[in-house]
Amino acid sequence: MKNGHSHSNGKAVKNGKNGANGAGHHGTNGSGGGHDGFVLPTTTGIRTIHTPSVREAFAGKHLLVTGVTGFLGKVWLGMLLDHVEDVRKVTVVIRGKKGEDATARFSRIVERNPAFRPLRDKYGPGLRQLVADKIRVVEAKLTAPMCGLSCEEARALTSDVDCVVHFAGLTDFEPEPQQAIDANIHGARHVADLAALTPTKRYVHVSTTFVAGMRQGAIEEKLERGVSPTGIRFDPEAELRELELGLTQGSSKKERLDYAMGRARALGWPNVYTYTKALSEHLLEGRTDVVTTTFRPAIVECARSYPFQGWNEGINTSGPLVWLLSTAFQRFPAKASLCFDIVPVDTVARSMMVVVAAALRDEAESIYQCASGDLNPLFFERATDLCSIALRRLAEKKDEGWFETNVIARLDAQCLDDVDREQILGFRRMREAARATRNFLKDFELSRVLPPVVYEKVDGEKMEEKIRSFSMKCRTTDRKLGTVDEMLRQYRPFIWDHDYRFRTGHLKAASERLSEEERALFGFDVEDICWRQYWMHVQVPGLDTWCLPLLRGEKVPEDEPLALGEPEEVSADGVRAKRSAADPADSAETSERAMRATA
Amino acid sequence: MTQTAAFFRVEGTLTERTALAAAAWLASNAQGLGERFARLGNVAIAAPFRLAGELQTGAAATRMTWMGLRGMSEDRLVLLCEEYFEKYVKDDVLEVGAELVKQAKKQGRRVVLISDNVDLLIAPLAEQLGADDVVCNRLEMRKHKATGRLEDPVIGGNVAGQWARAFAAEHGIDLGDSWAYGASAADSLLLSAIGQPCVVNPDRQLRRLAKDHDWPVVEK
Numbered sequence: 158m159k160n161g162h163s164h165s166n167g168k169a170v171k172n173g174k175n176g177a178n179g180a181g182h183h184g185t186n187g188s189g190g191g192h193d194g195f196v197l198p199t200t201t202g203i204r205t206i207h208t209p210s211v212r213e214a215f216a217g218k219h220l221l222v223t224g225v226t227g228f229l230g231k232v233w234l235g236m237l238l239d240h241v242e243d244v245r246k247v248t249v250v251i252r253g254k255k256g257e258d259a260t261a262r263f264s265r266i267v268e269r270n271p272a273f274r275p276l277r278d279k280y281g282p283g284l285r286q287l288v289a290d291k292i293r294v295v296e297a298k299l300t301a302p303m304c305g306l307s308c309e310e311a312r313a314l315t316s317d318v319d320c321v322v323h324f325a326g327l328t329d330f331e332p333e334p335q336q337a338i339d340a341n342i343h344g345a346r347h348v349a350d351l352a353a354l355t356p357t358k359r360y361v362h363v364s365t366t367f368v369a370g371m372r373q374g375a376i377e378e379k380l381e382r383g384v385s386p387t388g389i390r391f392d393p394e395a396e397l398r399e400l401e402l403g404l405t406q407g408s409s410k411k412e413r414l415d416y417a418m419g420r421a422r423a424l425g426w427p428n429v430y431t432y433t434k435a436l437s438e439h440l441l442e443g444r445t446d447v448v449t450t451t452f453r454p455a456i457v458e459c460a461r462s463y464p465f466q467g468w469n470e471g472i473n474t475s476g477p478l479v480w481l482l483s484t485a486f487q488r489f490p491a492k493a494s495l496c497f498d499i500v501p502v503d504t505v506a507r508s509m510m511v512v513v514a515a516a517l518r519d520e521a522e523s524i525y526q527c528a529s530g531d532l533n534p535l536f537f538e539r540a541t542d543l544c545s546i547a548l549r550r551l552a553e554k555k556d557e558g559w560f561e562t563n564v565i566a567r568l569d570a571q572c573l574d575d576v577d578r579e580q581i582l583g584f585r586r587m588r589e590a591a592r593a594t595r596n597f598l599k600d601f602e603l604s605r606v607l608p609p610v611v612y613e614k615v616d617g618e619k620m621e622e623k624i625r626s627f628s629m630k631c632r633t634t635d636r637k638l639g640t641v642d643e644m645l646r647q648y649r650p651f652i653w654d655h656d657y658r659f660r661t662g663h664l665k666a667a668s669e670r671l672s673e674e675e676r677a678l679f680g681f682d683v684e685d686i687c688w689r690q691y692w693m694h695v696q697v698p699g700l701d702t703w704c705l706p707l708l709r710g711e712k713v714p715e716d717e718p719l720a721l722g723e724p725e726e727v728s729a730d731g732v733r734a735k736r737s738a739a740d741p742a743d744s745a746e747t748s749e750r751a752m753r754a755t756a
Numbered sequence: 757m758t759q760t761a762a763f764f765r766v767e768g769t770l771t772e773r774t775a776l777a778a779a780a781w782l783a784s785n786a787q788g789l790g791e792r793f794a795r796l797g798n799v800a801i802a803a804p805f806r807l808a809g810e811l812q813t814g815a816a817a818t819r820m821t822w823m824g825l826r827g828m829s830e831d832r833l834v835l836l837c838e839e840y841f842e843k844y845v846k847d848d849v850l851e852v853g854a855e856l857v858k859q860a861k862k863q864g865r866r867v868v869l870i871s872d873n874v875d876l877l878i879a880p881l882a883e884q885l886g887a888d889d890v891v892c893n894r895l896e897m898r899k900h901k902a903t904g905r906l907e908d909p910v911i912g913g914n915v916a917g918q919w920a921r922a923f924a925a926e927h928g929i930d931l932g933d934s935w936a937y938g939a940s941a942a943d944s945l946l947l948s949a950i951g952q953p954c955v956v957n958p959d960r961q962l963r964r965l966a967k968d969h970d971w972p973v974v975e976k
Contacts, residue, residue: 487789539831539900542787546835569787689831 208672211679214514216243219317221355223250223299223348224324226262228470229363229457231272233324233506235464238291239275240678241510248293248314250304250325250348259296264288268718275464277716299325299344304351311354320359320517321352322509328365330428330647334417335404341433342397345441353446359516360447363509366455366498366528366659367651368435370426376659378524380451382442386435387425393439396424400436427650450521452512454505455498455528455659456651459699461691463503467699475499476704477644478652479697482541482570483548483705484637490645491652493538493572496530498659500683501695507679511667514679525667528659529683537572537652543689545569547697591635598628758930762860763920765946766871766878766892768939769956770853770885771845775873776806776821778840783824785836798824809941818872818912819905822895826904830897837876845881852956852976856937857885866929870919870946872912891919917945937974938962947971 215237224230237244251259267273267288276284295314298305306314315321325348327340345362352360369376370386385391400420407413414429421432441449458475460468469476475497482489491497508527515521529535552566601624603617645652661681668681706713767774776799783795802820825833860867867885871878871892878892894907911919924931936943936950941961947953948969955966955973966973 539829542829542832543835545787546832550839567785568789571787689834693835 208670208675209514209518209520210672211510211514211675212241212243214517215241217245218319218517219246219248220244220320220322220513221248221250221315221318221351222322222324223344224326224363225249226251226266227324227326228473229454229502229505229509230324231266231270231470232460232464232468232502233509235273235276236503236506236510238287239279239463244291246293247291248295248318250295250297250299252298253296260294263292263294269716271468271714271716272464272470274716299347300339302347302350304347311351315351315354316356318352318355319357320361320513321348321355322361322363322513323348324363326363326434328430330430331414331418332429333410334413334429334433335401337417337429337433338397338401338404341430342437342440345437349441349444349447349449353444357519358447359450359519360441361450361452361509361513361516361521362438362441364434364438364451364453365431366453366526366657367431368426368438368453369655369657369659370424370431370435371422371650371655372425373656374658376526376657378453378522378526378660378663380438380442380524382439385424385426389424391424393436393443396420397436397440427654428647448516448519449523450512450516451524452509453524453526453528453659454508455500455526455530457502457505458499459501459696459703460503461501461686461695463506467695467702468502469699469703471704472707473700473704474651475696476700476708477641478648479544479548479700480705480708481641481644482544483552483566485565485568486570486641487568488573489537489541489570490649491537491541491572492656493536493541495537495652495656496534496658497537497540497652498528498530498657499535499696500527500529501686501691504682504686508664508668508681510679511664511671511681515667522663522667525663526659526661527664527681528661529686530658531661532665532684533686533688534658535688539688540692541570541572543692544697547693550693551697551701588635588638591631591638595628595631595635598624598631601628758928759866760864761866761868761924761927761929761934762857763868763870763934763936763946763950764853764857764887765936765938765940765943766869766873766881768943768959769856769937770849770869770881772848772850773844774806775818775871776802778873778877779821779824781840781844782828782833782836785832786828787832795824795828798826815910815912818893818910821872822874822893822906823904825895825902828902830900830902833895833902834876837874838880841877841880845877846884849881849885850957850976852974853937854885856954856956856974857887860935861886865935866927868923870911874906889923891923912942917949920946920949941965 222230222234225234234247234249237247249263251263253259254262257265267276267284273284276287280287303311323345325340325344327337329337349360349362352358366376372386383390383393400417403416403420404413407416417429417432421427421429424432426432426435438451441447441451456474458469458473460466478489478491505527508525512521512525546569549562549566549569552562556562601621603621603624604612607615607617661683664681668676668679671680703713764770779802780796780799783799784792786792786795799821802817802823805817805820808817857867866889867887868889868891869878869882869885869887871890874893874895875890876895878890881887882890891911893911896903896905896907909919920936921931923929924934930951931949932951934950935952935954936947937954937956938944938947938958939956939962940959944962944965947955953969953971955962955971957976958966958973963973965971
């Protein structure tokens, strides 16, 4: 079983398009010389069992990767550099941002981002050498044709690339539609164009399980081109053309968004994000010049162990929901029996390693879903229950004051099932009450109401101070309620309307074929997740460190930069870089995002 | 080979908190606000039965104590029990009891904790004290929710005596040379079944019994 990268026959070529395209790259082993498996007679016939090695698949290979500055991309790249030493080269395609060119942006991530902590711990300042040896940073704009590269540049860039991996995307649920189209549809198309220039035409596309749209129940790992979730036949090319044409007519973002949402809903997608991601999948499905492997993760959440327990970044999907539970809200508008399909980011990155390895061996299925609901479902009822206990423990640990710890943190929310949502939540009425209280207290002067003697006695100034602060709180509450109402509207399809059960058979099968050692590193491990342990010790503390501060407009910690000085000093102690306040550029960026999210 | 054991009735000798207090605390930390009051009320029904004495009411009082937890999720109960132990039990183990456990271990006796509390609360205590066996109640779970029933056999003060004899027979323990520690009148059945009974911080009824039987009394 040594020659893992020359695959065996049998189950090997499943991807139907392999025959037409890059299959010739490896060839099948008729001679048996490179046979890396053994044949077992089974009741159904002959079945080949082999243990394909992820590491061997990557050995000596050159990958071109987009989106490594994103949450998942970073963890995956870190894992690749950490666990697969033999990969020859990784070309990362990054766009410069805010006056920072791609190289500087990437260096900052490598040196400071917590996702690269294990690598910094392992290599110390030697990481710079490793990065210089293995990584090539290319500045490119994915939204431009051929990623903004000239024909010669693109050819030179891709001449010896073995696989193109496309992480980049825009994950906002309701962004400016044209931006979503540029990032999620044109971006993917342009990267696929680059993949088409490579000798092997392999293209791994990261999508989302929620392209399933408005459907219920089991979602298989397949795609029927030109058929929408509600079963309507459509032409993806024409749909995109009409969508873009329609968007040019809209005069405001709201109009454009309404138009895009209208089209999305008509076909059966609940928001612009899933709509553009799905259109992209449909368009790629029709291409014959690349061998596409689509990877669909569900909701990507805090890491269980890699890069370290609890790691998360930015305002992610469950962050706002957990924040909502941490407030005095009693009724959580999610259906108790709905599956909350979250997957730890390291599980997604591991799976992605397996998928890219399979693509490199030309053995990949055309679609892999990475979700927990199929094998180890977590339901909203349980998640809410666990979350409230985790939050109250957190509050006790922080000791934010008697009222917060003993009253607010102990008000545990419950899923509200089969009740009129609007009535129970009563957002409008609550906002009105908050606004009225605020207006009443705004100009309230205690000295006018109380006789001077009493005013003196009750320490009136102090009381007035308290009243003012309470009135400010009312204003904040009013605004927060608005934010929450808007947020819940956006989340509704995933927490109320649709009960998906994403099938993950392909990934499980691929993971089972790995050797025991590699399964420990890269195996699809959702079945091992103990949700109780995960929520208590990983998810809620992780979000509290890396996500909730952003929602409150605060900074999240960032690591000390990689030491420039004596290499021995750092590596000898093996001291991990300590967290410090975020550097100004990045914190500005994150808090800006936070503001946008809460505004 | 026969062995000797030291049986400790947890409530009274090792902690001051009764099973009723634990059940009430768990009930008052249920998920919903209204639910908390309803459950507390449910647990409170057991109070008069317990006050009447376990000897009179048998296992019924014990069963009723835990009935109020019906429908609470396993997750919540496990986590709340962890919390209860950390907050109210861990650092509040009665010194005299802990000392007796230490002594028993030194003398090579098998330390057995007997409690009408549930295993989720007693198991960490047993670990902390280094006890060898735990005999306590278990909440019956169905589909990861408590049914409100206890798994059989229900352990209460009144059955401790029969149970101790069965336990001794099963594990080859010489009851004549074993010790038992109890604190309330209900423990008298356990104490009288075992060769070397000892009374720790007894209630009035048990103090009188101890005097009549000439059992040693340990006070903190």
